[in-house]
Amino acid sequence: MAASSIARSPVNPIVRHVICRASPSDHLSKTSLTIHGHYPKRCRHVPLLASLHGDTTRNNDRNAQALELQRVLDDFPYDVIPNDPTMLPTPLSSTQLSNSVSDGSRVRVAYQGVPGAYSESAAEKAYPNCEAVPCEQFDTAFEAVEKWLVDRAVLPIENSLGGSIHRNYDLLLRHRLHIVGEVKFAVRHCLLANHGVEVEDLKRVLSHPQALSQCEDTLSRLGLVKEAVDDTAGAAKHIASYKLKDAGAVASTTAAMIYGLNILAQDIQDDSDNVTRFLMLAREPIIPGIDRPFKTSIVFSLEEGPGVLFKALAVFALRQINLTKIESRPLRKQLLGASDDSNNGYPKYFDYLFYVDFEASMADEKAQNALRHLKEFATYLRVLGSYPVDTSMI
Known part of the structure; x- marks a missing residue:
């Protein structure tokens, strides 16, 4: 893992090196960044300037990756922005993904917004005593996890009054993160x-x-x-x-x-039962189990034709698997204006992606069989995550 270029601020660098350490919150071994240097103890966020351009690569051998990252980043000249301890952290931007000093004992969780956002409260509910890292946009939170700047992201996916957050559905497809949990949060405006x-x-x-x-x-x-x-x-x-x-x-x-x-x-919301469901995202999936209620999220596409969607959903009904959510989104860059034989002369305008949540663990044989069945006629199928259901009282 290496940074192709770094934009630095003209302030005195005080951080001496970056070491790689496995996050204590993860069951799987992985690499995260912990910054060490000579600086006074401050509030929980100390912003750093460090722009990373280009995609990072990951080695199959995680030990070799950690050693390589240590070699490349040893004595790396990160710069620290002097900050008034009373000031709030500046949100990460997509053009300048800032790192924050962590003592290594807390999970670092990205959320969209600024301090005081509902997403920050949801992140703290999902990961108590976490180090919440604000991000300007949803895209930035995804990127922060992918670039190993944070351990997790907690992002809204649907609200009981406002419906789905379509932007995050699209970003789930664009990025290779995995859903590792959900958290429901009561929103009181x-x-x-x-x-x-x-x-x-x-x-x-x-x-x-x-x-x-x-x-x-x-x-x-x-x-x-x-x-x-x-x-x-x-x-x-x-x-x-x-x-x-x-x-x-x-x-x-x-x-x-x-x-x-x-x-x-x-409490000025139109309905007192105003609940937002958030997804917990990570670089690696969790190992699904059958010891408690699990939910699985998938996305797939189908050829057009009569009854095709019915057949797709029937693979779950035949196995008594309950669906909790279905969302359709246009498949981008697939706009077609001409008719073809498969549409019986009708114009074909969109190809659709279908996002489905169902109540079953991928460790359950019936869920595996349902997806094998679906794969027989789906043109695309991806499991976004299999994770425990949030059964806590909101």
């Missing part, structure tokens, strides 16, 4: 504003599109103009930073505390 601002002073409200849609009735009743931003906590941070008097944010109570905002109203 609040209307936040700067101190001294009342509800009647507000003209607009900022938040993530999903959060705005989940509070549609309340926000419409208040007559507020809805403005979409990247994440809920980011909206809270924005109105606090610019001391806006005419704008509020839909975010969590944690975000209100972090950014010093006043809570004008609590």
Whole structure:
């Protein structure tokens, strides 16, 4: 594993070397980066500047990989950005994937957003006492895991009110990460504003599109103009930073505390049962078992034709396997405008991918037989992960 090029900041490097260490959270042996150097003890995040360009490669022999990484990165001149301990960590960006100093005893988990985001709370529920690493975009969180900068990523996949997060379905296909778990998190939205601002002073409200849609009735009743931003906590941070008097944010109570905002109203979501399901992603799959409830996620494509999807889903029904989710997404770069013989003269516009979750472990013979059956007529089939079901009380 090697970095092809590094963009460095003109500050004094104080980190001396990088060593490879197996993450204590993993059952499988793998390599993670731990930074050592002479720096004072600070808050849990100390951002570093280090841009990695190009894809990293992985050797089949993990011991050889660790030795090679040690050789290449020994005395590597990473630079540390001086940071006020009271400041919050800067989210990782796709063009500048920053590393954070870790003491090696906690799992490092990437999430999308800024501190105070619901995703951060979900990451801490999935991995208690983890070192949560904020990322600007969903893509960045995937890349951070692939580049060994973090151990895991926890990302939303669906909400009980807003539906599926389509971007993450597409990214699951684009990247080679594995689903190793799920966590369900109850989302309770609040209307936040700067101190001294009342509800009647507000003209607009900022938040993530999903959060705005989940509070549609309340926000419409208040007559507020809805403005979409990247994440809920980011909206809270924005109105606090610019001391806006005419704008509020839909975010969590944690975000209100972090950014010093006043809570004008609590539980403003349209339905009290507002739950978001998050996926836990890793570089390696876990070994599925049959000792507890398991779920398996797959993605497949089919040739067009009458009853083909029915036949695909029948492989599960014939074996009494319950489906919990099915999502269809267009297969990109497959737009066709001309008709062909297989469509009986009708224009063929899209090829589709089908994402399916079913209640069975890949250690179960009936699940293996179902996928063997499906593979007989699927044009593409990939297992995204087989992992324990989150049965905890939300």
